[in-house]
Amino acid sequence: xxxxxxxxxxxxxxxxxxxxxxxxxxxxxxxxxxxxxxxxxxxxxxxxxxxxxxxxxxxxxxxxxxxxxxxxxxxxxxxxxxxxxxxxxxxxxxxxxxxxxxxxxxxxxxxxxxxxxxxxxxxxxxxxxxxxxxxxxxxxxxxxxxxxxxxxxxxxxxxxxxxxxxxxxxxxxxxxxxxxxxxxxxxxxxxxxxxxxxxxxxxxxxxxxxxxxxxxxxxxxxxxxxxxxxxxxxxxxxxxxxxxxxxxxxxxxxxxxxxxxxxxxxxxxxxxxxxxxxxxxxxxxxxxxxxxxxxxxxxxxxxxxxxxxxxxxxxxxxxxxx
Amino acid sequence: xxxxxxxxxxxxxxxxxxxxxxxxxxxxxxxxxxxxxxxxxxxxxxxxxxxxxxxxxxxxxxxxxxxxxxxxxxxxxxxxxxxxxxxxxxxxxxxxxxxxxxxxxxxxxxxxxxxxxxxxxxxxxxxxxxxxxxxxxxxxxxxxxxxxxxxxxxxxxxxxxxxxxxxxxxxxxxxxxxxxxxxxxxxxxxxxxxxxxxxxxxxxxxxxxxxxxxxxxxxxxxxxxxxxxxxxxxxxxxxxxxxxxxxxxxxxxxxxxxxxxxxxxxxxxxxxx
Numbered sequence: 048x049x050x051x052x053x054x055x056x057x058x059x060x061x062x063x064x065x066x067x068x069x070x071x072x073x074x075x076x077x078x079x080x081x082x083x084x085x086x087x088x089x090x091x092x093x094x095x096x097x098x099x100x101x102x103x104x105x106x107x108x109x110x111x112x113x114x115x116x117x118x119x120x121x122x123x124x125x126x127x128x129x130x131x132x133x134x135x136x137x138x139x140x141x142x143x144x145x146x147x148x149x150x151x152x153x154x155x156x157x158x159x160x161x162x163x164x165x166x167x168x169x170x171x172x173x174x175x176x177x178x179x180x181x182x183x184x185x186x187x188x189x190x191x192x193x194x195x196x197x198x199x200x201x202x203x204x205x206x207x208x209x210x211x212x213x214x215x216x217x218x219x220x221x222x223x224x225x226x227x228x229x230x231x232x233x234x235x236x237x238x239x240x241x242x243x244x245x246x247x248x249x250x251x252x253x254x255x256x257x258x259x260x261x262x263x264x265x266x267x268x269x270x271x272x273x274x275x276x277x278x279x280x281x282x283x284x285x286x287x288x289x290x291x292x293x294x295x296x297x298x299x300x301x302x303x304x305x306x307x308x309x310x311x312x313x314x315x316x317x318x319x320x321x322x323x324x325x326x327x328x329x330x331x332x333x334x335x336x337x338x339x340x341x342x343x344x345x346x347x348x349x350x351x352x353x354x355x356x357x358x359x360x361x362x363x364x365x366x367x368x369x
Numbered sequence: 370x371x372x373x374x375x376x377x378x379x380x381x382x383x384x385x386x387x388x389x390x391x392x393x394x395x396x397x398x399x400x401x402x403x404x405x406x407x408x409x410x411x412x413x414x415x416x417x418x419x420x421x422x423x424x425x426x427x428x429x430x431x432x433x434x435x436x437x438x439x440x441x442x443x444x445x446x447x448x449x450x451x452x453x454x455x456x457x458x459x460x461x462x463x464x465x466x467x468x469x470x471x472x473x474x475x476x477x478x479x480x481x482x483x484x485x486x487x488x489x490x491x492x493x494x495x496x497x498x499x500x501x502x503x504x505x506x507x508x509x510x511x512x513x514x515x516x517x518x519x520x521x522x523x524x525x526x527x528x529x530x531x532x533x534x535x536x537x538x539x540x541x542x543x544x545x546x547x548x549x550x551x552x553x554x555x556x557x558x559x560x561x562x563x564x565x566x567x568x569x570x571x572x573x574x575x576x577x578x579x580x581x582x583x584x585x586x587x588x589x590x591x592x593x594x595x596x597x598x599x600x601x602x603x604x605x606x607x608x609x610x611x612x613x614x615x616x617x618x619x620x621x622x623x624x625x626x627x628x629x630x631x632x633x634x635x636x637x638x639x640x641x642x
Contacts, residue, residue: 079504103500106534108527111493115531118497121475121483122505123428126497141487142524146494150475150484 048241048275050230054257058196059220061090061159067203068127069093072101077125078207079103083112085130088159090220109134113142113154120152125207132158132165132216133175136182147212148185155206161192161216162304163337163345164254170339176332180309182214183282189213190281192253193232195225198279201232209234221342222254237278237285239292244272247298247360248325250289252278252311255304255351262356273360284314286322293323298363300328300356304346307331326366328359373416374583380450381411385612386641387446387459393632395462397471401622403443405547405580405607406435406514412586413512414447422452425479431509432498434483436491437516437545438472439624445469445478453480489522491515492542496532499540499600510594513542518550521559526567533572538597541590545580547609549620568602580605613638 072078072094079101080094086104095102103119105112109130116126128135135156136143147154159165162176182188191206191213193199199217206213237250241263251259256277263275274292278285293299299319301312312329319325330351337345346352384407392398414420419431435444442462449456454468461467468477472486483494491513499511519525532540544564552558565575574596578585586605593601609623610616613635627635 100504103535105527105531108524108531110524111527111531114490114493114524115497115500115528118483118494118499119501120497121494122498122501124501124504142490145487146484146490 048260050227051240051260052224052227054223054225054260056224057221058224059090060193060196060199060217060222061088061220063196063199064129064157064203064217065089065091065094067200068207069097070200071204071207072098075125075207077123079119079124079126081105081112081116081119081126081128083107083109083130083134088131089129091129109139110142113139114146116154117142117146117150117152120154125153125155127155127157129157129159131173132161132178133173136175136178136214140181144185148188151187151211153210154212156214157217158214159217160219162218162253164222164304164342165218168339171336174337176305176337177309178216179281179305179311180313183309183314187212188282191234191279192216192281193279194254194256194277195222197224197226197228197230198232202234202279205232205234216253218254223257225254225257225260232279235280235283235285237276237280237288239288240275240277242274243267245274245295246272247300247363248274248276248292248296249300249302249356249360250276250278250311250315251302252281253304255302255346258346258351258353259302259356261353265353266357266360271360271364278311281311281314286318289315289318290322293319293325297325298367299325300330300359300363302351302356303331304351305331307333326363328363330355330359371584371587377411377415377583380415381407382612382639383450384411384443384446386636386639388442389613389627389632389635391442391446391459391462393627394460395464396626397463398442398626399439399624400616400627401549401609401620402437402516402545402547403440404611404613404616405609406437406440406545407443407612408581408583409514409543409545409586409605410443410447412583412590414451416587417590418512419509420480422480425453429507429509432482432495432511434491434495434513435473435485436513437488437519438485441473444473448478448480454478488516488519489524492525492532493528495540495542496528496535496537499532499537500535502539510539510541515542515544517544517546517548517561517564518555518559520544520561520564529568529571529573532600536598537600540600541593542600542602544602544604545607546604547607549609549623551623553620564604565602572599574599574601575604576601577604577606580607581611
C-alpha cells in the first residue's frame with residue numbers, strides 16, 4: 048500500500064480526463080471530442096480552446112451524439128463522447144450496442160456523474176448505478192473505472208491507444224485522491240494492493256476503493272488479515288488474478304458504487320461459480336434506488352461504509368469456521 | 370432525357386429481378402420497400418457515387434447509408450452488380466455464414482459503409498461521416514436513403530437540428546416517400562404528412578421529386594451537390610412495390626415472400642428469366 052496517499056485530498060476526475068486527452072492529442076490528430084451540451088460539465092475548455100476543429104457539439108441529444116460519433120469513427124477518427132454516464136448508457140443504450148459495439152467502432156464513451164459519487168445531491172435521475180451490468184452484457188465493450196483523478200488521466204491515455212469501443216466511468220469532480228502520482232495504470236489488470244493475509248479477499252472498483260482501504264487497515268488492527276484487490280477494468284475481467292486470490296482466501300467481499308446486480312459483485316460471483324468456489328458478500332446498492340445527499344453520507348446510509356465491509360468480512364470468517 | 374437514363378432503367382430492372390429472386394430463395398424479406406427504392410439506388414450506384422469496387426475502403430470515396438436497412442436486398446443487388454462482390458453471393462441472403470446479413474453490416478459486406486437496421490440512424494450517422502470528411506478536408510459526399518415511416522423516430526429530428534447547425538452541405542438525404550409503413554398508410558398510422566416542411570424548418574435545403582424518374586433524380590442530386598451551406602433532403606415520391614404490377618401499392622408486400630409463380634410472373638414482366 049506504499050503508493051496510497053492519506054486520501055484527504057480531493058481532485059477532479061473530470062479535469063483529469065481532459066488532461067489525459069490533452070496529453071494524447073498532440074501526437075494523435077484523430078482524437079476528437081463530442082458533446083451533448085456537456086462541454087461545461089466535462090470541464091473541456093482546455094481541449095476546445097486548443098483544438099476547436101476537433102470538437103463537435105450536437106446539443107442535448109445523447110442518442111444522436113452516439114450515432115454521430117459512430118459516423119465519425121467509421122472514417123477512422125477516434126471520438127470521445129463525454130456526458131452524464133446514465134444518459135450515455137441508458138438513453139443511448141441501443142446506439143451504443145448496435146452502432147458502436149456491433150460494428151466494433153473506435154468510439155470512447157466517457158460517463159461522468161457515474162454512481163452515487165457522481166450524482167450526489169442531483170438525485171437518482173442524474174446518477175447511474177446500473178451501467179456496469181448494462182455494458183458488461185454488450186459484446187466487445189471494454190469497461191474501465193479508475194479509482195481517482197490521477198488514474199483517470201492515465202486510463203484516458205491508455206484508452207486512446209486502444210482500438211474499439213470502450214466506456215470509462217468518471218465522477219462529479221470531487222473525488223478523493225487515493226494513489227500518489229507514481230502509481231501506474233495497466234489496462235485489463237486487477238491489482239492486488241495489499242496482502243495482509245488470506246482470511247478474506249476484498250474486491251473494490253472506483254473511488255469507493257477508499258472505503259475498502261480504510262476497512263482493510265481497521266481489520267488488520269483487529270488481527271484480521273485480508274487481501275485487497277482493485278478491479279479497475281471490469282471488462283475484459285482479469286479472471287486469472289481474481290481466481291488466484293479466491294483460491295487462497297475462499298471468501299470474498301465486493302464493494303462497488305453500483306447495484307449489487309450486474310457489476311463487480313456479479314462478475315466476481317461468475318468467477319466463483321466457474322473457477323474457484325468461495326463464499327461471497329456483495330456490497331453496493333441492494334437493488335434499491337439511492338437519493339439526494341452528500342455522497343459519503345449516502346454510502347454509509349446504503350451499507351457501503353468501511354464498517355459494513357468489516358462486518359461482511361467477519362461474517363465470512365465466522366462462516367468458514369463452521 | 371439524359372443519355373444515361375436507358376442504361377439506368379436497365380440496371381434498375383436488374384436490381385428488381387434480383388430483389389424478388391433473393392427474397393424468394395431466402396424465404397424472408399421486405400420486397401415492397403426494396404422495390405420503391407430501386408431507382409434511387411440504381412442512380413446512385415451506377416451513375417453518381419464516386420466509389421471503387423476494387424478498393425471499397427478508399428478514404429475519399431463517397432459514403433452511402435441505407436437507413437431503411439430492411440430494404441437491403443436492393444442494396445446487396447446494387448453492390449454485386451457494381452462489382453463489390455460476386456452476384457453468386459446474392460442467393461445466400463440471410464443464411465448462416467453469409468456475408469449478406471438480414472440487415473446491412475459494415476464489416477461483413479464489401480461496400481457497406483455502415484451497419485443499419487434499427488430505424489432512424491442513417492441521418493445522425495451520415496452527419497458524423499460528413500463532419501469527419503470536412504475535418505479531413507476530403508471532398509466526398511455522404512448520401513443517405515431513409516424511409517418515410519422511419520421519420521417517426523425522434524433521433525431523425527435530433528440529427529436534423531445538429532446537421533443543419535453544423536452546416537453539413539455535403540450530406541444529401543433521400544426520403545423514399547412511398548407513403549406506407551408496416552401497419553398501413555403513414556397518414557393513418559402516425560399522421561406524418563408534409564415531409565419537407567420540418568426539414569425546411571430545421572434549415573435544410575429541400576426538394577421534392579418523382580423518385581422513379583431518373584432525370585429528376587439526377588437533377589436533384591446536382592442541385593443538392595451545389596448547396597454548400599445546408600444539408601439537403603430530397604423527398605422522392607415513390608410507389609411501394611414499384612416495377613411489378615401485382616406488388617405496386619399493395620402493402621401486403623411490405624414483408625412477404627413471392628412464391629414460384631409470383632416470381633416467374635415478376636421476372637417475365639421485368640424482362641428476365
